[in-house]
Amino acid sequence: MNTPDVSVVVRSMARPTLARTFASIAAQHGVEAEVIVVAARAVPHAAPARLGAHPLRMVVPQAPLDRGDAANAGMDVARGRYVTWLDDDDEWLPGHLAALLAAAASNPGCGLVHSLAEVRVDGEPTRSFGQPMARTELYQRNFIHVSTALVARALVAEGCRCDASLAVSEDWDWMLQCAHRSDFHFLRRRSFVWHAGIGESGAGGGGNHDAARVAAARSAIVAKWAPQRAQLVAALDPALARARGACERRDWPAAARAIGDALAVNANDPDALTMAAAVERAGGRLAEAQAAAALACVVRPHDASLVYNLALVCRERGDHETVRQCVAALERRIHDDPRASAWRAELADLATPQSAPHPGTSTEP
Numbered sequence: 001m002n003t004p005d006v007s008v009v010v011r012s013m014a015r016p017t018l019a020r021t022f023a024s025i026a027a028q029h030g031v032e033a034e035v036i037v038v039a040a041r042a043v044p045h046a047a048p049a050r051l052g053a054h055p056l057r058m059v060v061p062q063a064p065l066d067r068g069d070a071a072n073a074g075m076d077v078a079r080g081r082y083v084t085w086l087d088d089d090d091e092w093l094p095g096h097l098a099a100l101l102a103a104a105a106s107n108p109g110c111g112l113v114h115s116l117a118e119v120r121v122d123g124e125p126t127r128s129f130g131q132p133m134a135r136t137e138l139y140q141r142n143f144i145h146v147s148t149a150l151v152a153r154a155l156v157a158e159g160c161r162c163d164a165s166l167a168v169s170e171d172w173d174w175m176l177q178c179a180h181r182s183d184f185h186f187l188r189r190r191s192f193v194w195h196a197g198i199g200e201s202g203a204g205g206g207g208n209h210d211a212a213r214v215a216a217a218r219s220a221i222v223a224k225w226a227p228q229r230a231q232l233v234a235a236l237d238p239a240l241a242r243a244r245g246a247c248e249r250r251d252w253p254a255a256a257r258a259i260g261d262a263l264a265v266n267a268n269d270p271d272a273l274t275m276a277a278a279v280e281r282a283g284g285r286l287a288e289a290q291a292a293a294a295l296a297c298v299v300r301p302h303d304a305s306l307v308y309n310l311a312l313v314c315r316e317r318g319d320h321e322t323v324r325q326c327v328a329a330l331e332r333r334i335h336d337d338p339r340a341s342a343w344r345a346e347l348a349d350l351a352t353p354q355s356a357p358h359p360g361t362s363t364e365p
Contacts, residue, residue, distance in 0.1 A: 005081055006033040006097055006150065008054070009074030011067065012088045014045045017198065024091035024193075026052030030098045034080060040070040067201065068162035068170040075156050082150040085171070089198040090147055096191035100150045103187045111182030112175075114149040116190040121197040121206040129194065133184040134268040134299045136236070139222070139229040142172035148192045155181055163224075168203040169217035176225055183267070236265045243275050252282050270300040274309050286317045304330055304337040311347050323347055 008025060012018060025035055035056040037047055042064045047056055059073055075083055082104065086092065096115075103113045116130040131143045138144075151160070160177040162170040178184075197206035203214055239262035246255035256279050262272040273296035280289035293310040300306055311326035330344040 002032065003081060004032045004034040004079055005101055006031060007074075007078035007080035007083045007153070008033050008035045009071060009078065009083065009085045010035060010037045010088060011040050011070040011074070011085065012037050012045070013040055014043070015088050015198075017195070018088040020091055021086060021088050022048070022051050024093070025054060025086065027094045028052070028054070028092060028097040029094070031101060033097060034078075036074045036077060038065070038070045038074045040065045040067075066164060067168070068164040068166060071162045071170070071174075072164070075161065078153060078156070081153060083153050083156055084150050085146050087147070087199070089195050091193045091195075092147070093191040093193065097150075099187060099189055099191060103185055104150055104152075107185040109183055110185040111152040111155050112149055112178050113185045113187060114144050115187040115192065117145040117148050117192045117194040118190050119194050119196050119205065121195075121204075124206065128190055130186075131298050131301070132186040132268045132295070133179065134266060134270065135179055135232055136229075136266050136269060137299055138172075138176060138179055139225055139232075141218075142169065142175065144172075144175050145192065145194055146171035146174065147194070149175075151178055152182070166217055166220060168201050168213055169221055172217075173221055173224070176221070176228075180228065232266060236262060236269065239265060240269075240271055240275075243272065247275050247278055250282070252279050255279050268295065268299050270296040270303065270306060273299070274306060277309060277313055281313060281316070286313060289313045290317060290319070290322075302333065302336065304333040304340040304343065307333065308339075308343040308347075311343075315347065 010021065025033070033054040035051055035054050037056060037058050039045060039058060039060045042061050044058065044060050047058055050056060059077060061073060065073060071085060082101070100113050100115060104110070107113065114130065116128045119127050119129050129143070129145055130148055155178050158181055160174060160181065163173045166173055196204035197208050198204070199208050201208065203209070203217070239258050243255050243258035243262060246252070246258055255275060259272045259276050259279065262269050266272070273292045277289040277293040277296070280286070280292060290310070290313045293306070293313050296306045297310050307326050307329045311323050314322040314326065327344050327347050330340045330347070333340045334344070
């Protein structure tokens with residue numbers, strides 16, 4: 001029997017939206033997938049033998065399962081080289097699985113590839129959810145929707161399973177387990193639709209958001225992973241300190257070496273990327289400086305100081321449109337950072353070019 005490319009685990013509550021979910025799986029062409037439907041309520045329900053080219057089998061437990069146990073039940077019988085989840089209130093756009101498989105083939109050292117989610121909640125504008133990996137950030141908040149990810153089944157065999165003690169955010173915990181065993185690759189593609197307002201988990205948006213439940217789960221996960229986070233910080237901080245000191249001395253070669261050390265410990269570390277932008281500015285490589293500063297903002301999107309640093313680089317390049325976007329972003333962050341108001345005022349006059357500070361003066365994380 002051939003090994004499928006992907007095992008798709010559907011945690012099914014037999015919702016009316018299941019037909020839409022099934023149709024989105026059937027629309028995944030150029031991929032050999034098996035579909036494993038876990039009847040989480042322990043009640044069999046109608047399902048076709050195939051979804052397009054993909055065979056389907058039903059797993060009916062003896063008793064109802066919570067979210068984590070339902071996911072584990074599907075992964076226990078998965079045969080594919082990769083595993084992914086798709087709940088019965090969400091959907092993939094055509095080409096989703098094929099694009100992720102192509103990215104996985106191009107990045108064989110990464111056991112997990114992931115992309116963007118399109119978040120839909122009634123009465124709200126659509127938005128993207130997802131970003132590149134940085135473990136320091138993943139310890140604090142989840143930014144990967146599990147249905148945007150392909151996970152090598154080898155990671156499951158090594159012990160990456162859902163923590164059934166978590167009522168919600170079990171997928172965040174699963175991502176952390178995977179991150180401790182493998183590198184991740186991010187594909188900037190939005191081909192998964194997350195209907196965040198549907199469901200009863202409380203971890204979505206709109207009417208499906210229970211702030212107290214989410215906060216309790218976050219506290220449990222942060223506490224669970226505190227020792228590993230402390231180990232990472234202990235390995236990372238010396239490299240960041242060397243980089244910061246070299247930037248202050250304007251010793252750009254030494255700064256570049258220390259930044260490289262920091263990024264080797266924590267890929268896409270936003271503090272290291274901010275200092276990398278300063279090094280690139282000092283060398284006159286403004287396009288590279290802007291790319292590093294922009295990536296820092298993507299990885300830590302709520303940090304006003306990173307937005308300010310990006311704006312400085314863009315102003316020096318004459319990219320006034322991006323500076324305007326930064327000014328708007330700082331406006332949204334005024335309540336979170338008292339410095340944001342002053343930075344916004346400094347950058348507001350876009351018509352008159354201003355002298356940017358020396359590259360060594362904007363390395364404060």
